Amino acid sequence: MLTSTQELLETASRNIYAIGAFNVYNLEGVKAVVQAAEAASSPSMLQIHPSALKYGGSALMALCLEAADKALVPMSVHLDHSTSSDAIQMGLAGGLRSIMADGSPFPYEKNLEFTRAMTELAHSYGAVVEAEIGRISGTEDGLTIAEKEAKMTDPDQAVEFVHETGVDSLAVTIGNVHGKYQSEPRLDFNRLETIRRRINIPLVLHGASGLPASMISQSIERGVSKFNVNTEVRQAYMQILKTGACNLPDSDLLECMDDVIDAMKQVIMGKFDLFGSTNKA
Ligand code: G3H
Ligand code: 13P
Ligand code: ZN
Ligand code: NA
Numbered sequence: 001m002l003t004s005t006q007e008l009l010e011t012a013s014r015n016i017y018a019i020g021a022f023n024v025y026n027l028e029g030v031k032a033v034v035q036a037a038e039a040a041s042s043p044s045m046l047q048i049h050p051s052a053l054k055y056g057g058s059a060l061m062a063l064c065l066e067a068a069d070k071a072l073v074p075m076s077v078h079l080d081h082s083t084s085s086d087a088i089q090m091g092l093a094g095g096l097r098s099i100m101a102d103g104s105p106f107p108y109e110k111n112l113e114f115t116r117a118m119t120e121l122a123h124s125y126g127a128v129v130e131a132e133i134g135r136i137s138g139t140e141d142g143l144t145i146a147e148k149e150a151k152m153t154d155p156d157q158a159v160e161f162v163h164e165t166g167v168d169s170l171a172v173t174i175g176n177v178h179g180k181y182q183s184e185p186r187l188d189f190n191r192l193e194t195i196r197r198r199i200n201i202p203l204v205l206h207g208a209s210g211l212p213a214s215m216i217s218q219s220i221e222r223g224v225s226k227f228n229v230n231t232e233v234r235q236a237y238m239q240i241l242k243t244g245a246c247n248l249p250d251s252d253l254l255e256c257m258d259d260v261i262d263a264m265k266q267v268i269m270g271k272f273d274l275f276g277s278t279n280k281a
Contacts (some may be wrong), residue, residue, distance in 0.1 A: 003074035005098035009202035017276030021045035023230035032264035061094035073281035134173030176207040196223035
């Protein structure tokens with residue numbers, strides 16, 4: 001059943017588990033998340049990145065909304081990493097009621113201004129907003145510790161930012177990265193604890209692909225209630241296309257689609273176990 005993101009995150013936060021938000025691009029991805037969530041009896045989120053929105057447009061939004069609505073478990077549909085009001089307006093017009101206004105690529109003052117304006121707009125539709133301060137990197141190695149820390153969420157700034165913008169959840173940067181971790185992930189849990197003590201809206205951690213179980217549970221204990229997962233699910237899909245049944249000379253389209261769904265589903269169910277959301281629906 002289609003459920004508000006805020007309700008999913010607040011319930012998770014109260015009960016010390018987290019919601020997995022999975023980036024989807026097409027019908028196979030949507031089916032994988034819904035089937036995994038139903039099989040695990042877990043609440044979950046379907047998440048559309050603006051690059052996916054560019055590809056799938058209003059059809060992809062309608063597909064996600066219908067799938068979430070018909071699912072036997074609580075689900076919401078969220079617009080990921082939106083750095084422009086165009087993407088956000090498109091999402092809201094397409095019926096999405098959960099968006100990320102991502103001003104993190106901008107200097108702090110502009111991030112604040114952008115996020116405040118987008119929050120006002122989204123709230124006028126009854127939608128909730130996730131925002132980010134600090135700057136999550138793609139895979140970048142060779143940064144000094146000081147350079148890495150400079151990109152992390154500053155707790156004082158986070159308090160001011162949440163107060164000034166009225167956002168509903170906050171993505172923090174504590175050493176997490178999108179895509180693969182080039183070396184052993186290192187998360188600044190002291191920083192996370194400080195932020196949690198001073199901010200009482202749900203906290204979000206991007207870049208969950210590649211994080212070991214121990215770091216996920218430590219993050220949940222320190223107040224993270226949403227993890228974003230993209231890379232590992234995409235990789236499972238591509239793996240099947242490249243080397244699985246889809247690659248056999250006489251492979252059939254429908255069988256191939258079932259196989260990619262199943263491969264993504266296995267990854268997603270594994271994440272529900274790590275996030276503690278299995279059997280929480
Ligand atoms: O947060 C990162 C995005 O979900 C990555 O999506 O690989 O389509 O840019 P993309
Ligand atoms: P990963 O690609 O590391 O899973 O990160 C996903 C993400 O943060 C989407 O917003
Ligand atoms: Zn992200
Ligand atoms: Na990652």
